[in-house]
Amino acid sequence: MMLVQKVRSTMRHLINATKNVTTSRDVDVFEQIAFDYSLTSITLGSQRQAANFAIQYLISPKPESGNTAPSITYDQIISAFDAGKSQAFKEAGLILISYSYEQSDIVTDPVTGSVSLSFTINIQVTEKTR
Template identity: 70%
Template sequence: MELVTKVRRTMKELINAGKNLKTSRDVDVFTQIAFDYNLSAMTYGNNRKSGTFAIQYLVSPKPDSTNTAPVITYDQIITKFESERAQAFKDEGLILLSCSYEQSDIVADPVTGSVSLSFTINISVTERTR
């Protein structure tokens, strides 16, 4: 399960969890809503693990604001993730094998037109052996 712990830590760092994953009436809502994974043994001699992860996020505008969309955009989040992912996974002793994205808009309130952004980052990761 060390692989799962390392991936969680890396994703929180990349998505700027310490700063942006807060919920209050003063800021947009930006939260991880799901962390699904599937693990397997990659090589049996040294017990190297690999995993496929689907991490879902939700971004919504500040509840009492007049904004109809969140201040931070999907492109900003993904651009930051893409520019820093290689080094972040390497620093954790992980190899990022593949990465894909899914995005959708959810109309949260048909009266105000408030739109929330939901997206998923799908990754395949293995442990570095050296």
């Protein structure tokens, strides 16, 4: 389960609304809403664990702000992930095998006109053995 803990920590570092993107909890709601994974065993020179992760996020303007759209876009969040992923996974002792993005639902509240976005980052990761 050390692999899961390392990935959780790395993703918190990479996708952190107050650190890597220009919004904060004072204005927008930016939350990790799901962290699903499946562990497998692989042999790449030696036996090790690998895992597939589907990490889902929600971004929505805070109702008290009066904004109808979040102050950060999906593209800005993904750009922040892209810019830091190689270094962050390397520093955590992880090998990022693959990744993909899914922009999911865009939901508009019919009363306030507020727009919320959910999206998923899918990654396949294994630990370095040396």
